[in-house]
Amino acid sequence: MRLDKHYAVEHGILRVDKLTAASAMTVYGYTRVSTDRQATEGESLGAQKRTIEGYAMMLGVEVAQVIVERGVSGSTPLGERPGGAKLLRLLQPGDVVITPKLDRMFRSARDALEVLDRLKDEGVSLHMIDMGGDVTGNGISKLVFTILSAVAEAERDRTRERIRDVKRDQKARKRYLGGAVPFGWQVGPNKELIEDRSQQHALSLMVNMRKEGRSLRAIAVEMKAKGFKLSHFGVQKIIEAASGGDK
Numbered sequence: 001m002r003l004d005k006h007y008a009v010e011h012g013i014l015r016v017d018k019l020t021a022a023s024a025m026t027v028y029g030y031t032r033v034s035t036d037r038q039a040t041e042g043e044s045l046g047a048q049k050r051t052i053e054g055y056a057m058m059l060g061v062e063v064a065q066v067i068v069e070r071g072v073s074g075s076t077p078l079g080e081r082p083g084g085a086k087l088l089r090l091l092q093p094g095d096v097v098i099t100p101k102l103d104r105m106f107r108s109a110r111d112a113l114e115v116l117d118r119l120k121d122e123g124v125s126l127h128m129i130d131m132g133g134d135v136t137g138n139g140i141s142k143l144v145f146t147i148l149s150a151v152a153e154a155e156r157d158r159t160r161e162r163i164r165d166v167k168r169d170q171k172a173r174k175r176y177l178g179g180a181v182p183f184g185w186q187v188g189p190n191k192e193l194i195e196d197r198s199q200q201h202a203l204s205l206m207v208n209m210r211k212e213g214r215s216l217r218a219i220a221v222e223m224k225a226k227g228f229k230l231s232h233f234g235v236q237k238i239i240e241a242a243s244g245g246d247k
Contacts, residue, residue: 025092026090028065028090029056029065029066029097030087030105031066032069048100069084077111084105092122099129131144182241206223216235
């Protein structure tokens with residue numbers, strides 16, 4: 001839907017200093033979920049769309065198009081996402097973008113600030129509902145936006161660190177973390193890793209042969225003769241994991 005610019009100014013959607021020669025503007029919504037599971041649980045696409053439409057209704061405007069981003073991580077810069085790239089291509093001076101939350105559009109403070117500067121230069125207003133509205137409005141808005149973007153990025157980094165710590169602890173306690181089971185081990189009834197005697201013996205042989213100077217291909221041939229079908233790349237990975245203590 002195209003809206004008269006004077007109406008937009010009167011309702012606080014577009015600032016006077018951003019008026020251009022264009023007599024109309026378009027209002028876009030932006031939603032994102034990083035996984036299919038999130039699409040049906042928690043911050044669903046439907047819930048985000050309803051939030052955007054409700055906000056627009058309070059401003060007396062109608063959203064022309066909602067850009068839907070499915071299965072894309074927030075760590076991916078906006079311009080590198082399919083939906084984000086489409087949105088940036090569509091925007092014209094005087095347009096408005098509405099998104100429900102900061103983290104739906106950005107997870108990187110640097111990307112957030114670069115996009116914000118670009119939108120301001122193009123005369124586009126960005127409204128983030130969880131931040132109270134137009135973050136392109138004035139210097140104070142940008143300051144708050146900058147701080148919250150940095151906090152969001154720091155929290156994401158802390159979450160990653162916590163996940164790494166948990167995985168490190170689980171590995172130390174020989175807990176199965178999913179994926180391929182390490183050579184020399186098998187998964188027990190309580191998801192713990194227990195030694196596979198046959199593979200552990202083969203593992204010791206491979207490590208010793210490598211120490212003796214045998215080539216990876218020669219070790220792979222030897223293992224095949226003993227009933228273990230391993231490529232020389234597989235042998236290399238197994239030996240490296242054993243040497244690094246990564247079970």
